[in-house]
Amino acid sequence: MADEPQRQDDATEAERELAEVQIPGELPVLPLRDTVIFPFIIAPLVIGQERSIKLVEDALAGNKVIALVAQREPVENPPPEQLYQVGTAAVIGRMLRLPDGTLRLLVQGLSRIRVHEYVQTEPYLRARVEKIVETSVHDVESEGLMRGVQELFTRVGTLAPYIPEELVVAANNIASPGQLADFIAANMNLKVEERQDLLETANSSERLRKLSALLSRELEILEIGSRIQSQVRSELDKTQRQYLLREQLKAIQKELGEEGEGSEIGELRRRLEEAHLPEQARKEAERELDRLSTMNPAAPDYAVTRTYLDWLLTLPWNVSSEDRLDIETARQVLDEDHYDLEKPKDRILDYLAVRKLKGADMRGPILCFVGPPGVGKTSLGQSIARALGRKFIRMSLGGIRDEAEIRGHRRTYVGALPGRIIQGIRTAGTNNPVFMLDEVDKVGMDFRGDPSAALLEVLDPAQNFTFEDNYLDVPFDLSKVMFITTANVLDPVPPALRDRMEVLELSGYTEIEKLHIARKYLVPKELEANGLRPDQVVIPDEVLRVIIDNYTREAGVRNVQREIATVLRKVARQVAEGHATPIEVHPEQLEEYLGPVRFRRTVAEEQDEVGVVPALAWTEVGGEVLLVEAALIPGHGNLILTGKLGDVMQESAKAALTYARSRAAQLGVPTDFYEHNDVHVHVPAGAIPKDGPSAGIALATAIVSAMTRRPVHKDVGMTGEITLRGKVLPIGGLKEKVLAAARAGAHTVILPRENEPMLAEVPPQVKETLRLVLVDHMDEVLGVALAEAPALRQPEEVLVTA
Numbered sequence: 122m123a124d125e126p127q128r129q130d131d132a133t134e135a136e137r138e139l140a141e142v143q144i145p146g147e148l149p150v151l152p153l154r155d156t157v158i159f160p161f162i163i164a165p166l167v168i169g170q171e172r173s174i175k176l177v178e179d180a181l182a183g184n185k186v187i188a189l190v191a192q193r194e195p196v197e198n199p200p201p202e203q204l205y206q207v208g209t210a211a212v213i214g215r216m217l218r219l220p221d222g223t224l225r226l227l228v229q230g231l232s233r234i235r236v237h238e239y240v241q242t243e244p245y246l247r248a249r250v251e252k253i254v255e256t257s258v259h260d261v262e263s264e265g266l267m268r269g270v271q272e273l274f275t276r277v278g279t280l281a282p283y284i285p286e287e288l289v290v291a292a293n294n295i296a297s298p299g300q301l302a303d304f305i306a307a308n309m310n311l312k313v314e315e316r317q318d319l320l321e322t323a324n325s326s327e328r329l330r331k332l333s334a335l336l337s338r339e340l341e342i343l344e345i346g347s348r349i350q351s352q353v354r355s356e357l358d359k360t361q362r363q364y365l366l367r368e369q370l371k372a373i374q375k376e377l378g379e380e381g382e383g384s385e386i387g388e389l390r391r392r393l394e395e396a397h398l399p400e401q402a403r404k405e406a407e408r409e410l411d412r413l414s415t416m417n418p419a420a421p422d423y424a425v426t427r428t429y430l431d432w433l434l435t436l437p438w439n440v441s442s443e444d445r446l447d448i449e450t451a452r453q454v455l456d457e458d459h460y461d462l463e464k465p466k467d468r469i470l471d472y473l474a475v476r477k478l479k480g481a482d483m484r485g486p487i488l489c490f491v492g493p494p495g496v497g498k499t500s501l502g503q504s505i506a507r508a509l510g511r512k513f514i515r516m517s518l519g520g521i522r523d524e525a526e527i528r529g530h531r532r533t534y535v536g537a538l539p540g541r542i543i544q545g546i547r548t549a550g551t552n553n554p555v556f557m558l559d560e561v562d563k564v565g566m567d568f569r570g571d572p573s574a575a576l577l578e579v580l581d582p583a584q585n586f587t588f589e590d591n592y593l594d595v596p597f598d599l600s601k602v603m604f605i606t607t608a609n610v611l612d613p614v615p616p617a618l619r620d621r622m623e624v625l626e627l628s629g630y631t632e633i634e635k636l637h638i639a640r641k642y643l644v645p646k647e648l649e650a651n652g653l654r655p656d657q658v659v660i661p662d663e664v665l666r667v668i669i670d671n672y673t674r675e676a677g678v679r680n681v682q683r684e685i686a687t688v689l690r691k692v693a694r695q696v697a698e699g700h701a702t703p704i705e706v707h708p709e710q711l712e713e714y715l716g717p718v719r720f721r722r723t724v725a726e727e728q729d730e731v732g733v734v735p736a737l738a739w740t741e742v743g744g745e746v747l748l749v750e751a752a753l754i755p756g757h758g759n760l761i762l763t764g765k766l767g768d769v770m771q772e773s774a775k776a777a778l779t780y781a782r783s784r785a786a787q788l789g790v791p792t793d794f795y796e797h798n799d800v801h802v803h804v805p806a807g808a809i810p811k812d813g814p815s816a817g818i819a820l821a822t823a824i825v826s827a828m829t830r831r832p833v834h835k836d837v838g839m840t841g842e843i844t845l846r847g848k849v850l851p852i853g854g855l856k857e858k859v860l861a862a863a864r865a866g867a868h869t870v871i872l873p874r875e876n877e878p879m880l881a882e883v884p885p886q887v888k889e890t891l892r893l894v895l896v897d898h899m900d901e902v903l904g905v906a907l908a909e910a911p912a913l914r915q916p917e918e919v920l921v922t923a
Contacts, residue, residue, distance in 0.1 A: 142231055144210045148188040149176045150236065150246040152199050157316035158189045158209045159303035160230040168224040172198065176245040177216065177224055185213045188234060188250055191317055201239040201246065207253070207321040210234045230303075233320065255299050257325040263298050266329040273336035274305050280343035283310060299325035302332050311335060349373060385427075386414045392434045399438060402595045406433045429532060432539060432593065435547055441601060442551045445510035446477045458504035459497050460638045465490060465625045469505050472603075484582045485553065485603035489561070489619075491611055492627030493743040493857075495677015498607040499559055501627075505605065506555035514545040519560035524570025527579065529592035539592040542579055542599070553601035561618075562608035573615050580604055580621045628856050629676025629743035631863060632669055633886050639665045643682045644689075651689045658692050659705040660685075667708045671718040674864070676743025676857070688714050729832035729908050736804075736819030737840040737862055737870070738811070739854030744861025746838060749804055749816060751823035756799025764804030767812025773843065774802050777821035780847045780899055781828060790828045800824060815852035817843030818871065821899055822906050831907045838862040839871035839902065847899035851875035856882040863887050869894060871902055 151173060158164050168174055180187045190208030192199050215227040233253035241247035257263070271293050278289040288308050295301040306319045306328075315335060322328040349372045393406055413426045445451065448470055455466045468488065476483050490498040499515070506513035521527075529540035538544070545556060558580075564573045578584045579599065586600035606622060608614060630638065644660055668688070673680040691714045692704050712718070732751040737744060760778055762771050778800055785792050802820060804811055818841040826833050840858050842850035851873045852858075860883075862870045872880075874895040880888070896902050 142186065142212060143184075144186060144232060144234065144250075144252050145184070146251075147240065147247065147249050148186060148210065148234070149180055150188045150190055150204070150208070150239070150248050151176055152204055152246070153189055153191045154195045155313055157191050157313060157320055158211055158228065158230050159307045159316075159320060160209055160232050161300055162303060162307045163214070163227060163229045164307070166226040166228055168226060169222075170198065172243075172245045174222075174224055177213065177226065180213060181216060186210060186231070187213065187228075188236070188248065189228065189230075190236065191313060201242070201248075204236070204246075205317055205321075206236050207317070208234055208236065208250075209320065210250070210252070233323065253323050255323050255325060257297070257299050259298070263326050263329075266326060266333065267298050267301055270301065270305065270329055270333050270336065273333060273340060277309075277336060277340050277343065280340070280347060281310070284308065297325075298329055302328040305336070306332060309335065309339065386410070389413070389430055389434070396434050397439055398433065399596075402433060402438065402593075405595050406430060409433075425532060425537075429592075432543075432547070433595075436543070436593075436597065437546065437550055437552045438597075440551050441553045442511050444473075444476060444553075445508070446473055448473050448477075451508040454508040455504055458507070458642075459501055460641060461630070461634055462497060462501060462627060465501060465505075465627065468623070468625060469508065473509070484586075484600045487580050487582060487604045487606075487622050489606045489608060489611075489622035489624045490627055491608050491624055493609060493629050493676035495675060495679035496627045496629060497677070498627060499557065502555060502557040502605045502607075505603070509555065509603070511603070512549040512551050512554040513557070514549050514554050515557045515559060516541050516545055517559045518572070519563040520565060521572045522565040522567045522570075524572050524575045525591070527572050527575035529590045531591050532594075537592055539590045540575075542588070543590045543593065543597065546597070546599075546602070552598065553603070555603045555605060558604060558606045560608065561606040562610055562613045573618050576618055577621065580606070580618065582621075628882070629860050630678060631860055631884055631887050632666070634884070635669045635678055635681055636662060636665055638678050639669070639681055639685060643678065643685050647682065647686045647689050650686065651693045653689060653693055653696065657696055657702040657704065658689065659703050660688070661705070661707075664688075664706050664708050664711065667711055668715070671720055672711070672715055674720045676860075684715055729835050731830055731832050732823050732827035734819045734823040734826065734833050734906065735838045735862075735865070735867065736816040737838050737858035738813070738816065739857050744854065744857035744859070744864075746861050746865045746867075747804055747806070747811070747816070747819075749802070749819045749823045751800065751802050751820070751827040753794075753798040753827050754801055755797065757797075758795045759799040761799055761801040762803075763801070764807045765810050766804060767810060769814050770804075770812050770816060773814050773817040774820045776843055776845055777817055777824055779845050780821050780843060781824045783845075784825070784847075784900075785828070788825060788829050794828065800827070814842040814850075815840045815854075815858075817841060818849055818896075818899060818902050821847075822902060825903055826907060829907075831909045833906055834869065834908055836866065836868040837871065837906050838865070838867040838869070839906065841871070841873040841896070841902075843899055849873045849896050849898060849902065855879040859883050859887060859891065859893075863890060868892055869905065871896055871905055873897075 151168075153166075156164075168177055176187065187210075188208050189211050190204045193203050193205065196203060210231045210233075211228040212231055213226055213228055217225040219225060233255065234250040235253055236248045236250055239246055239248045274284075274292050275289050278284040278286065292301065292305055295304055302319065302325060306316060311319075319328055319331060322331060349369065352372060389410055393403070393410065396403075396406075398406060409426050409430055413423065413430065416423050416426065451473055452466070452470060455469065459466075465488070468486070472486055490501065492498055502515070503513050525540065527540045527542060529543065530537035542556075546552065546554070549556075558576070561573075561576075564576075566573070578588055582600060585602075586598045587596040588599045589596050611619060611624065640662065644665075645655070648655060648658065665685075668684045669681055672684050675681075688706060688711070692706065695704055696702060706714075734749045734751075736747045736749045738747050739745075760775060762774055766774070781788075782795060785794065802823065804816075819839050821843050822833060822839065825831075838858075838861075840852050840855075842852060844850065855872065855876050856879065859870055859872075859880075869892040871894045874897050877895055880893065894901075894905050896905075
């Protein structure tokens with residue numbers, strides 16, 4: 122105790138130093154949310170807003186003095202009228218910058234101030250202030266008030282867990298009435314309005330009176346709580362300890378005069394009456410509500426049952442959005458958002474027409490959009506929802522391996538929730554949204570179940586009107602929902618699931634279609650995204666054609682959009698630098714904007730070559746052109762296959778070689794050539810696996826070309842399966858393959874005659890640019906493909922001559 126006077130003298134000296142700090146007449150104002158800082162009190166602050174960070178940095182560069190003023194309402198970037206007029210001038214003691222960009226400050230109040238006028242609002246508030254001089258009288262009344270407040274604070278400290286003993290000791294050693302009131306107010310559990318009232322009270326005696334009333338109220342609340350705990354504890358024995366929390370709640374309700382059923386149970390009953398649930402769901406909700414009303418609120422099952430009831434009562438059991446049945450308006454909406462895609466658009470308009478005639482009891486269709494990436498499958502679903510006037514919900518199925526993602530978990534599991542189907546319905550707020558299940562072909566399966574099997578009920582119109590989620594455990598009607606699934610390929614989709622959906626194929630776009638899409642949709646979209654106006658940029662069609670032909674090679678238009686965005690960013694930079702507008706983009710500038718040309722026309726080689734044949738292939742992202750190469754080398758009749766070919770493609774190569782050997786005499790090749798030569802067949806891009814029978818005629822043509830040394834026409838693409846007898850069999854993916862040939866610059870495409878009906882799917886503008894040749898036999902293929910046609914049969918029919 123000997124050094125106690127010395128410590129008090131040190132504190133007094135520190136307070137004198139703070140009092141001598143000069144407070145300018147104009148200070149930056151830092152708004153405070155849910156807190157009030159008092160003079161001489163050291164307090165931490167967390168600063169996260171950009172304007173507040175700028176204020177602190179400027180203050181630290183100056184005299185470190187700022188004005189701390191509380192907000193009336195907790196809002197972001199409050200205007201001056203949202204701040205109180207009385208605040209505290211404070212000095213920044215320490216500042217720490219955290220990795221997330223926020224600042225931690227340690228500030229100490231200096232004096233009360235009154236804000237007279239705000240002279241600045243940006244980049245932060247700044248105001249003219251006046252120091253409030255505190256009036257304090259050291260008389261008998263003041264001494265009595267101080268002792269009374271110190272005694273009340275001591276009693277509160279013995280009951281309140283948030284007040285440590287050190288604060289009580291420090292309060293009892295304060296000699297100034299004003300500082301005592303500010304110290305206790307800063308450490309009490311008070312509302313912001315009560316703290317602000319104390320801050321605005323300049324007279325220390327008046328401030329002590331107000332604080333005394335607040336302390337008395339807090340003491341009474343703490344004593345009641347302590348008495349309730351003592352009362353309940355005395356009534357319990359060892360066999361009743363499990364009811365401790367319930368008895369405490371009853372005692373609190375009795376003390377507050379709120380006896381009877383809890384307000385939460387009453388609110389749930391009211392919501393249940395207003396929800397108009399189906400019969401089965403209503404019975405389940407009433408049963409669970411009765412259980413909840415008799416359950417201990419602290420029991421683990423209470424929260425589980427409460428959450429379950431909340432899900433039941435918030436689902437849109439009978440809430441439907443009204444369909445927009447104007448077919449012409451729907452057609453306009455679909456055409457505004459997407460070019461072409463006539464099949465899915467017609468299907469939606471057909472649905473609207475039937476819905477208009479049949480009425481509201483019609484079940485929603487279940488469509489599956491299949492096509493390569495970038496053709497507009499997902500965005501088409503959004504357009505359909507807009508055309509129908511329905512809510513749109515999208516759920517990505519890519520990588521989902523847990524069946525519970527679809528059906529939900531049982532309520533017995535900790536943290537159980539409904540499946541994402543029911544979650545999406547609640548998010549939509551209606552029972553008839555457009556629900557898109559994206560990437561249905563990417564669903565996985567492991568020990569947690571098979572999500573695709575769980576989708577069987579969801580996507581079956583004959584079953585989904587009684588869909589039962591494992592969590593809800595009551596049927597929910599999904600028949601009004603319009604489900605739309607998307608996939609790149611149908612092969613991974615289980616047959617049972619595929620059978621439940623109406624498949625609509627969206628094939629890749631032609632160059633002409635890409636040009637229309639780029640001009641009508643992509644360029645306006647990217648102009649807006651890059652802050653440009655249409656009158657500032659001119660992009661001719663020739664520029665778009667060069668981007669499509671030389672910088673992208675895809676079935677969709679995603680890369681076209683990216684390249685257009687790159688060009689417009691360069692133009693935006695020129696506009697920002699002050700170049701004259703409008704700026705016209707020329708084709709010769711594209712190498713500067715986009716770099717060297719990335720793609721060339723694969724088929725249109727510079728000259729006809731021996732043993733090189735363009736074969737048309739199908740991939741998940743659309744059609745592609747593969748160059749099949751064949752060469753004869755000295756050997757002993759071996760067939761060498763390279764290029765990572767699959768089993769089926771290897772068998773096609775063997776069948777092609779057998780056909781070539783069977784035609785050796787007609788082709789003028791020595792019949793014993795096979796004994797002195799090996800045949801090497803290679804398909805470039807050796808790192809990419811290739812398989813399938815449709816390259817059979819290309820393999821045979823390459824081998825015959827190598828045997829006879831006859832070159833293959835450079836602009837001929839072909840596809841078809843070959844048999845040992847040379848018969849050409851039909852193939853799949855014809856439209857994608859023909860589009861790939863057109864993209865690569867081919868003039869002639871050889872196709873199996875049995876694929877003739879599928880040519881109706883090929884766009885007319887593509888057929889106008891190609892010579893389509895239908896063949897039945899390999900002999901006909903050689904007559905068209907080889908530059909020096911052998912004396913074999915010629916094809917009887919050429920469909921289209923460009």
